[in-house]
Amino acid sequence: MSVRRSTVIFAWILLLPAVLYVTVIVAYPLVDTFILSFTDASLKKTTKWVGTANYDKIFNATFAEVIIRTFVWTAFSVAIKMIIGTFGAVMLNAAVPGRALFRVLTMPPWIVPMAIGIFMWGWMYNGQFGMISGLLQNLGLVSGPVALLAHGSTAFWATIITDVWIGVPLVTLYMLASMQAIPQDLYEAAWTDGAGRFYRFRRITLPLLVPSMITMSMLSLIATFNSFDIIWILTQGGPNGDTTTMIIDTYRTAIGSKKYGEGAARAVLICIFLSIFCITYFRVTHRLASGESR
DSSP, rough: OOHHHHHHHHHHHHHHHHHHHIIIIIIHHHHHHHHHHOOOOSSOOOOOOOOOHHHHSOOOHHHHHHHHHHHHHHHHHHHHHHHHHHHHHHHHHHHHHHHHHHHHSSSSSSOOHHHHHHHHHHHHHHHEEEEEEEHHHTTTTTOOOEEEEGSSHHHHHHHHHHHHHHHHHHHHHHHHHHHTTSSSHHHHHHTTTOOOOOHIIIIHHHHHHHHHHHHHHHHHHHHTTTTOOHHHHHTTTTTTTTTHHHHHHHHIIIIIIIOHHHHHHHHHHHHHHHHHHHHHHHHHHHHHHHHHHO
């Protein structure tokens, strides 16, 4: 056996665990879900091939509202997390006394188990004994108890606020690590030339953070788009479906109504949307890398 052939075989042996993982954990369930989406699978014993009937049921006015709501919910949540997280990273990166303590204080929303944090926010949103309702009454902004989760518009923003609270620490730490990787020589040179703090941030920090911001935005987008726990624990998609996103609708259809075929079709649509996001991300990062290499 030649050296080259033995090297190739050894390389495939090293790749075998990853190949098995992708095949068993990712590829097989994905293909099975895709096939299931073309059937009328449910709790009944017999399963029939129905072609694109499940997809035909998806494309209606009601589901179109769910898709739009999902994109709006994701866009606002990710944007707010990125803005607050980046601003927080700038503050934590500043040379001020006690910044190590402030860095530790950013961790609780991320450390606390998600379900406990969500239940805590649910109590605060409660109209009878919630802190937010009581604060609004004490300030004279409302005349009586306000059940924030009982109204569509307020419930929608309440779920976004909760998602932002949970996601900001990760964004902050990621952006902080990216800022600390920027060479200090650039700041020293700019300071020697008389550049102010805002100018240094705008011309040095921000441009060098763009790749990290794009990466973090994509990771946050995927996690937020697939977010289930927050909405389900707080509102279960209500009231009147005003907080129902695609992942909630998929769960209700597949698990709640036991319509596995229709639920699989919705899951395939979610996968398509996220694939489009990922392809766009890779193209943007490739262009950025090509521009930096020139």
